[in-house]
Amino acid sequence: MKNIQTEIGEIISVSGNTITVQLSDMMKSNMPVIDGIVYRIGQIGSFLKIPLGYANLYGIVTQIGASAIPDTIKELVSQNYNLLDNRQWLNMVLVGEQIGRKFSRGVSQSPTTGDKIHLVTIKDLDTIYGGYDEKNSITIGNISISESLNAKVDLNKLISRHCAILGSTGSGKSNAVGILLNAIANKDFNSSRILVIDPHGEYNSVLRNKSKVFRINASANENKLFIPFWALPFNELLSIFPGSISDQNRDYVRTKIVEAKLNTIEKNELAIEKELVSADSPIPFSINQLWFELDDFERKTFKKDRITECLIEKGNADELKSSIYETASPGGGEPFLNNKARGLLGFLDSIRIKLKDSTYKFLFESGNYHPSLNGNVTKDLSNLLYGWLGSNKPVTILDLSGIPS
Ligand SMILES: Nc1ncnc2c1ncn2[C@@H]1O[C@H](COP(=O)(O)OP(=O)(O)OP(=O)(O)O)[C@@H](O)[C@H]1O
Ligand SMILES: [Mg+2]
Numbered sequence: 001m002k003n004i005q006t007e008i009g010e011i012i013s014v015s016g017n018t019i020t021v022q023l024s025d026m027m028k029s030n031m032p033v034i035d036g037i038v039y040r041i042g043q044i045g046s047f048l049k050i051p052l053g054y055a056n057l058y059g060i061v062t063q064i065g066a067s068a069i070p071d072t073i074k075e076l077v078s079q080n081y082n083l084l085d086n087r088q089w090l091n092m093v094l095v096g097e098q099i100g101r102k103f104s105r106g107v108s109q110s111p112t113t114g115d116k117i118h119l120v121t122i123k124d125l126d127t128i129y130g131g132y133d134e135k136n137s138i139t140i141g142n143i144s145i146s147e148s149l150n151a152k153v154d155l156n157k158l159i160s161r162h163c164a165i166l167g168s169t170g171s172g173k174s175n176a177v178g179i180l181l182n183a184i185a186n187k188d189f190n191s192s193r194i195l196v197i198d199p200h201g202e203y204n205s206v207l208r209n210k211s212k213v214f215r216i217n218a219s220a221n222e223n224k225l226f227i228p229f230w231a232l233p234f235n236e237l238l239s240i241f242p243g244s245i246s247d248q249n250r251d252y253v254r255t256k257i258v259e260a261k262l263n264t265i266e267k268n269e270l271a272i273e274k275e276l277v278s279a280d281s282p283i284p285f286s287i288n289q290l291w292f293e294l295d296d297f298e299r300k301t302f303k304k305d306r307i308t309e310c311l312i313e314k315g316n317a318d319e320l321k322s323s324i325y326e327t328a329s330p331g332g333g334e335p336f337l338n339n340k341a342r343g344l345l346g347f348l349d350s351i352r353i354k355l356k357d358s359t360y361k362f363l364f365e366s367g368n369y370h371p372s373l374n375g376n377v378t379k380d381l382s383n384l385l386y387g388w389l390g391s392n393k394p395v396t397i398l399d400l401s402g403i404p405s
Contacts, residue, residue: 005034006118008041009090011050011111013070019059020070021048021117023088032119039119042090046145047120047128050111055099057107058120058128059092096128103128122146138183140176155184178206185210185394194395195388201401211395214388216362216402223387225398226366229287231381234279240363243350249342256294260285264375282381284371287355287364292317295348301325301335310335317373320352359404 009023023041030041040046042064050057068089069077096105120128129143132152143149158180165173181194185207196203196211204213204222214225229237234254238245245253261283265272270283277283292315299322301310310326328337355364364370368379388396 005032006049006121007116008048008119009088009117011113011115011117012089014110014112017093018062019050019092019094019111020068021090021092023090034119034121037122039121041119042088047095047125048092049118049120049124050115051118052109052111052115055097055109056124057094057109057111058096058098058103058124059094061090061092063091065089098124098127101127101131103131122148125149138180138187140179140183153180153183155187174202178203181207181395182210189394192394193389196395196397197400198397199400201399203397204399207395207397210393211397212391212393213397213399215399216359222399224367225362225400225403226369226384227363228284228366228369228377228381228384229363230284230371231282231384232363240360241347241350241354243347245344245347249344249347252342252344253294254279256290257285260290260375264371267374268376283375284369284377284380285375286317286371286373287351288317288320289373291320291348291351291355294344295352296323297338298341298343298345298348299323299325300338300341301328302338304334304336306336320355359402362403 007024009021011019012022013020031038032041033039042061044061044064046061048059048061050059065088068091070089094107094110096103097107097109098104125143125146126149129149129151132154136155137152138155139150139152141151143151165176167173181196181203184192184194196207198204201215204211204215213222215222216225218224229240232240234257237257238250238253257279258277261277261279261281262274264270264283264285265274265277272281272283296315302308303310311323312326313324315321315323326335328335354360369377369384371377388398
C-alpha cells in the first residue's frame with residue numbers, strides 16, 4: 001500500500017548518471033498528502049527514490065517540464081500533440097544509494113527503464129541526512145525541506161579536511177561560521193582549542209562568554225594582541241617597511257639581523273646552537289639597536305687618517321635618534337665620508353617611521369615580549385602561545401581589525 005502511495009512515475013531512459021522519468025498520469029495532484037504531510041512533486045533540487053530490491057537509489061531533480069522531454073518524443077509530439085497525453089517529464093541525477101539503513105554517496109548499480117520512481121518521505125530523508133555518530137557530530141540547524149530534521153556535520157571530517165564556506169556577499173557566510181563555532185564550543189571537548197583569525201572583528205559578539213579575545217585596542221575584558229616582530233621570518237619583517245632596497249643591501253641587513261640574534265644568545269646565555277640560527281629564527285633582538293647601528297654607520301665622517309671619527313653628538317637607539325657627524329667636505333679634504341657606507345639612509349628612515357607609528361605598536365612595542373637593547377625579553381614565544389591556546393575558554397579570537405593591512 002505504502003509503495004503505491006509514494007509512486008509517482010517510471011524511468012523512460014537512462015543516460016549515464018542522468019535519468020529521464022515520465023510521471024504517472026494516475027497522480028491526482030502535484031501536491032499529494034502522505035501521512036499528513038504535503039509533498040510537492042518535481043521541485044528542482046528535491047530527492048526522489050528508486051527502490052531496487054534490497055537497495056534504494058536516490059536522485060536529485062534537475063529539470064522538469066518541456067525541457068525534460070526526450071528528443072525522440074519531442075519529434076513525435078511536434079507532429080501530433082495528442083501524443084503528449086498530458087504526461088509530465090522530469091530529469092534527475094543519481095547522487096547516492098541506501099543499503100540497509102546506511103546511505104552513501106555515489107551509486108554502485110544503475111536503474112533501468114521501467115523502474116518505478118517514488119517520492120522521498122521524511123523517513124527516507126532521515127536515512128539520507130542521518131547516520132551520524134552523536135558523539136562526534138554537531139547540529140547546526142535543520143534541513144530546509146523539513147524542520148523536524150536536524151542538519152548535522154561530522155566534526156571529524158570537518159576538522160581533518162580543508163573546508164570553505166562560499167556564497168555571495170550578504171548570503172550569511174559569517175553567520176554560518178559563527179553557528180559552526182558555537183556548536184563546536186557547546187560540545188565541550190575539554191582539550192580542543194579553536195583559534196579564530198578574525199580580520200573584521202565580527203566574531204566577538206557571536207561567541208561571547210565562550211571566547212578569549214585578543215585585540216589591539218583591547219577593552220576591559222579583552223587582552224592586548226601582541227605579535228612580536230622578532231618572531232616574523234626575515235622576508236615578512238622586511239616587507240613591513242616601504243621603500244626599495246637592493247639585493248646586496250638586503251643580504252647586508254640579513255647578516256646584521258643574524259649577528260643581532262647571535263648577540264642575544266651570547267649576552268643572555270641561551271641554550272641555542274649558533275649554527276642553527278638564521279635571520280628567520282624566532283630569537284629576540286633589539287630592532288632599535290639594529291636600526292641605530294646601521295644608521296650610525298651610514299652617517300660617519302672621518303678625519304684625514306680615516307680612523308678618527310668626526311662625531312658631534314652621539315645619537316640614541318631607544319629614542320631612535322641619529323648620531324650627528326661633521327658634514328663631509330665637498331672638496332676632497334677633511335672630513336671624509338665613510339666610503340663603506342651602503343646608501344641605506346632612505347630605507348632606514350622608513351624603518352624609523354614604522355617603529356614610531358602607533359598603529360604598529362602591537363609589533364614593535366609588544367609589552368613583555370619587547371626585547372631590551374641587549375635582546376632580553378621578560379616573556380617568550382611559549383608564553384605568547386600559552387596565552388592564545390592555554391585558556392579555559394574553547395575559542396580564542398585574534399581580532400585583527402585595526403591592524404594595518
Ligand atoms: N540563517 C539565517 N537566517 C536569517 N538571517 C540570516 C541568516 N544568516 C545570516 N542572516 C542575516 O543576513 C545578513 C548577512 O549575513 P552575514 O553577515 O553572515 O553575510 P556574509 O555572507 O558574511 O556577508 P559578507 O559577504 O558581507 O561578509 C545578516 O543581517 C544576518 O543577520
Ligand atoms: Mg561576512
